[in-house]
Amino acid sequence: xxxxxxxxxxxxxxxxxxxxxxxxxxxxxxxxxxxxxxxxxxxxxxxxxxxxxxxxxxxxxxxxxxxxxxxxxxxxxxxxxxxxxxxxxxxxxxxxxxxxxxxxxxxxxxxxxxxxxxxxxxxxxxxxxxxxxxxxxxxxxxxxxxxxxxxxxxxxxxxxxxxxxxxxxxxxxxxxxxxxxxxxxxxxxxxxxxxxxxxxxxxxxxxxxxxxxxxxxxxxxxxxxxxxxxxxxxxxxxxxxxxxxxxxxxxxxxxxxxxxxxxxxxxxxxxxxxxxxxxxxxxxxxxxxxxxxxxxxxxxxxxxxxxxxxxxxxxxxxxxxxxxxxxxxxxxxxxxxxxxxxxxxxxxxxxxxxxxxxxxxxxxxxxxxxxxxxxxxxxxxxxxxxxxxxxxxxxxxxxxxxxxxxxxxxxxxxxxxxxxxxxxxxxxxxxxxxxxxxxxxxxxxxxxxxxxxxxxxxxxxxxxxxxxxxxxxxxxxxxxxxxxxxxxxxxxxx
Amino acid sequence: xxxxxxxxxxxxxxxxxxxxxxxxxxxxxxxxxxxxxxxxxxxxxxxxxxxxxxxxxxxxxxxxxxxxxxxxxxxxxxxxxxxxxxxxxxxxxxxxxxxxxxxxxxxxxxxxxxxxxxxxxxxxxxxxxxxxxxxxxxxxxxxxxxxxxxxxxxxxxxxxxxxxxxxxxxxxxxxxxxxxxxxxxxxxxxxxxxxxxxxxxxxxxxxxxxxxxxxxxxxxxxxxxxxxxxxxxxxxxxxxxxxxxxxxxxxxxxxxxxxxxxxxxxxxxxxxxxxxxxxxxxxxxxxxxxxxxxxxxxxxxxxxxxxxxxxxxxxxxxxxxxxxxxxxxxxxxxxxxxxxxxxxxxxxxxxxxxxxxxxxxxxxxxxxxxxxxxxxxxxxxxxxxxxxxxxxxxxxxxxxxxxxxxxxxxxxxxxxxxxxxxxxxxxxxxxxxxxxxxxxxxxxxxxxxxxxxxxxxxxxxxxxxxxxxxxxxxxxxxxxxxxxxxxxxxxxxx
Numbered sequence: 001x002x003x004x005x006x007x008x009x010x011x012x013x014x015x016x017x018x019x020x021x022x023x024x025x026x027x028x029x030x031x032x033x034x035x036x037x038x039x040x041x042x043x044x045x046x047x048x049x050x051x052x053x054x055x056x057x058x059x060x061x062x063x064x065x066x067x068x069x070x071x072x073x074x075x076x077x078x079x080x081x082x083x084x085x086x087x088x089x090x091x092x093x094x095x096x097x098x099x100x101x102x103x104x105x106x107x108x109x110x111x112x113x114x115x116x117x118x119x120x121x122x123x124x125x126x127x128x129x130x131x132x133x134x135x136x137x138x139x140x141x142x143x144x145x146x147x148x149x150x151x152x153x154x155x156x157x158x159x160x161x162x163x164x165x166x167x168x169x170x171x172x173x174x175x176x177x178x179x180x181x182x183x184x185x186x187x188x189x190x191x192x193x194x195x196x197x198x199x200x201x202x203x204x205x206x207x208x209x210x211x212x213x214x215x216x217x218x219x220x221x222x223x224x225x226x227x228x229x230x231x232x233x234x235x236x237x238x239x240x241x242x243x244x245x246x247x248x249x250x251x252x253x254x255x256x257x258x259x260x261x262x263x264x265x266x267x268x269x270x271x272x273x274x275x276x277x278x279x280x281x282x283x284x285x286x287x288x289x290x291x292x293x294x295x296x297x298x299x300x301x302x303x304x305x306x307x308x309x310x311x312x313x314x315x316x317x318x319x320x321x322x323x324x325x326x327x328x329x330x331x332x333x334x335x336x337x338x339x340x341x342x343x344x345x346x347x348x349x350x351x352x353x354x355x356x357x358x359x360x361x362x363x364x365x366x367x368x369x370x371x372x373x374x375x376x377x378x379x380x381x382x383x384x385x386x387x388x389x390x391x392x393x394x395x396x397x398x399x400x401x402x403x404x405x406x407x408x409x410x411x412x413x414x415x416x417x418x419x420x421x422x423x424x425x426x427x428x429x430x431x432x433x434x435x436x437x438x439x440x441x442x443x444x445x446x447x448x449x450x451x452x453x454x455x456x457x458x459x460x461x462x463x464x465x466x467x468x469x470x471x472x473x474x475x476x477x478x479x480x481x482x483x484x485x486x487x488x489x490x491x492x493x494x
Numbered sequence: 495x496x497x498x499x500x501x502x503x504x505x506x507x508x509x510x511x512x513x514x515x516x517x518x519x520x521x522x523x524x525x526x527x528x529x530x531x532x533x534x535x536x537x538x539x540x541x542x543x544x545x546x547x548x549x550x551x552x553x554x555x556x557x558x559x560x561x562x563x564x565x566x567x568x569x570x571x572x573x574x575x576x577x578x579x580x581x582x583x584x585x586x587x588x589x590x591x592x593x594x595x596x597x598x599x600x601x602x603x604x605x606x607x608x609x610x611x612x613x614x615x616x617x618x619x620x621x622x623x624x625x626x627x628x629x630x631x632x633x634x635x636x637x638x639x640x641x642x643x644x645x646x647x648x649x650x651x652x653x654x655x656x657x658x659x660x661x662x663x664x665x666x667x668x669x670x671x672x673x674x675x676x677x678x679x680x681x682x683x684x685x686x687x688x689x690x691x692x693x694x695x696x697x698x699x700x701x702x703x704x705x706x707x708x709x710x711x712x713x714x715x716x717x718x719x720x721x722x723x724x725x726x727x728x729x730x731x732x733x734x735x736x737x738x739x740x741x742x743x744x745x746x747x748x749x750x751x752x753x754x755x756x757x758x759x760x761x762x763x764x765x766x767x768x769x770x771x772x773x774x775x776x777x778x779x780x781x782x783x784x785x786x787x788x789x790x791x792x793x794x795x796x797x798x799x800x801x802x803x804x805x806x807x808x809x810x811x812x813x814x815x816x817x818x819x820x821x822x823x824x825x826x827x828x829x830x831x832x833x834x835x836x837x838x839x840x841x842x843x844x845x846x847x848x849x850x851x852x853x854x855x856x857x858x859x860x861x862x863x864x865x866x867x868x869x870x871x872x873x874x875x876x877x878x879x880x881x882x883x884x885x886x887x888x889x890x891x892x893x894x895x896x897x898x899x900x901x902x903x904x905x906x907x908x909x910x911x912x913x914x915x916x917x918x919x920x921x922x923x924x925x926x927x928x929x930x931x932x933x934x935x936x937x938x939x940x941x942x943x944x945x946x947x948x949x950x951x952x953x954x955x956x957x958x959x960x961x962x963x964x965x966x967x968x969x970x971x972x973x974x975x976x977x978x979x980x981x982x983x984x985x986x987x988x
Contacts, residue, residue, distance in 0.1 A: 070599060105564060105621045111716055112619055125606055128601045134628020137710050216631050239597055394584040444987065447972035455949055478941035493938065
């Protein structure tokens, strides 16, 4: 493809401005991207696949456009103050105490399984996958900076971010659109709240309770960093204090990302992120699928079909295609029907990709492939609109089938453009891959054996014993046994 | 198998006592094991596979015996003082500066590749894989303890372990058998040595040069921990200050492991490890294969055959079997001849495992399988003597072939014992697995096609055109094309 067919006209929806903006990196051609990764105290479910695939698309497309992307996705292995409801609870340590295991052993176990799931989904590995537990000094240093700058206070060995004071100078709520008064009114009084000057304040360092396993020394107490701190500290360490893209699930916009902004502004004096991007939720019967809600289906359960709600197993590529068929900012409702439709659509697309290799060049040409390519780039350039890009791909499928059936013709230049761009869109950008090789291999063996059994039967009918014997003996050499049964000959690999 | 056939009579060679000792865990049934893992600034080579496979055997066998093993293998992602020759050099940071990359991005890249190689070799994932960069607080705390206890001193922002003073009270050299006088005489004068009280002292915290990228704050300087510190600090964190087994390559015995002992004794007052185990080296033309020597062949090169010294590709299981055919304390010399022999041996073993499933039970019995099992356990119990265990397996192969050929008989009880124990030894303990499915599938297709082409040729010779056409047309349906060339018919999957 010529370069003018790859226009860098990428517009992305910035959650901060609530508008689509032209993507202009801070230090082109380098792009820094940070995405909130999993908390590794349980198996990944469908909801975890959504941000992974959504930002994999971003990562892949930016690389396709020629950017040099450093993609950082963290692993949360430190239990954290997830929300007011379980303040002071360290989820991982809690599970570790129950199972009498080292928390890091559980974290390693589920981290490995998460990454296996991501490999199966053909999600490219991020450039850096920092662990929260591995960046305690960076976090305590940032807590100290916030204290030094007067936006936090120590209380009872913990350090709290002073949201009210911060909000006097800056705007706490700029990302989520909440205002602090609303937040104040809606905050419940809970355990540990007495240490805070204001109930809206949040911990950036938490003194560990005596039974709390995961803990580190700090100037304030033996404890652990507040949940929001890891992303602020690790993104700054690996991408700088100002970087291009920060992604994550929409449910992280408040309080997590809002607090990340406040922490970074308080520590470094400026906003950390140019473009904030948020994927929408996976729902099940209209409700967010989530661990805390107990309504989740794990990815392994999808891959094996081992969950009561699943009518069948769904391959990783079916899951990936299902996700990409929806725009990342739309909710995506789980249903067997939608997944089966995705499976069929994916198979149809893959079959067309195979057919494509057999299309013959003509002197005549019925299709304007350049226009098709332009429209396809317009789709993906429009805030990564993968469903429209996929609609474009099915337009190409239609063309391929017309060509294959001899109902249309294509010349060499257009065929070359079609092949190159389809491979780029399907495999490189959307990250789909053919899972068919093993099963098609089995299909071939079955087909060949069916033919050989028929030939042997014909030989027998014709009393051509040498041929019948040749077939049987050679199959034995190959390692295939034939047994004559009442229902005909059956075979097996010995 | 009955439990008396699994005697816990495991003897292992303790490098510390230089003798085989009965294995008695400190807190049975829990076992703590720490093994020095890779430095992730380059691809893993055959030398890296050796400790990984040697201690995978230990991990697997201890689990087989019923122990609850926590296996910690570190990832060295902080550049370190590797030896006097490159003192002050941070290998990772050096490469990062050259490539203008973030050191952690390189570390992540090679760490991912290392783990992929280990997966291919069927090396079980350790319970915890801590990164050195993720345990800076633990390391600085340990440095502080050593300082507090008077076994280290600060000089020029760095902290040095006072080997001479330590050796007055304890014994520096107990593991390696070196005495400090020899060490003193053999130590060259190098850059940075002027800060030390004695040339034999080693850095446990090193002040970073201005150009040094990887650095952390500490009470002494912005710098990084000495190389030996990470293993001492991380093993203590995850296994306690006294644990059962510490493993690694023989070349790490001095100065790395010797210094680990000294650091732990200096910080905690007692020896850290009950059993020290060291695997021997992989050699090439009699010389250690190593990155610093530049004579290494990477695992990927073995798997693909893409290195001038390799006559062919060697599968991960061939590499694994090759390694297990030698005792872990023997040197293992690379040669194509030895690898090809390993490949054939492995294939023979796997073929026998397949044949085993077809052995028929008899009322008579020619083999004493219990005696065979006892001898097999004696082999593995004798300091993990995998070559003798493999010899036992080939004794079983001989039995299987006699049984299959009808030249011997086995009764139900003995067959059951043989099947169960062989599966335990081959798959569970030695960690071999059959990788034949894909390649044998290709072999079957090739064999079937050869037969069909021959049948078609015969049909043509006999002017049996319907059969010749039937074959061609049905192959087209299956998706296989046949082309008649001067050299005969060739085929391809379309």
